[in-house]
Amino acid sequence: MQERKIVDEVIFQMSELGKKDGKEGKESKPKVTENKPFYKSKKWWTAIIAGIVPVVNTYSGLELSAAEVTAVVVPLVTYVIAEGIVDATH
8 A cells, every 4th residue: 555655656746747837738848058169168178178188298298197197188088078968968
């Protein structure tokens, strides 16, 4: 009997998700954003910087170790991937 109450509660809560402003039948729609040029994106510039750091290290004579370059690049790549995942869920 307890399981039935739990199932009924879950079904009720799921039916409430489709309601907007207490009116049945009107589902909330995701907010549509306008596409901006890729070069105005923080993800784009972060990816560019992550790609440039090893090149600059190689040709400019900074002589950073592989561990130091990795310490700079990995958080940048992680940021780009995480933001991509967040954007995909919107």
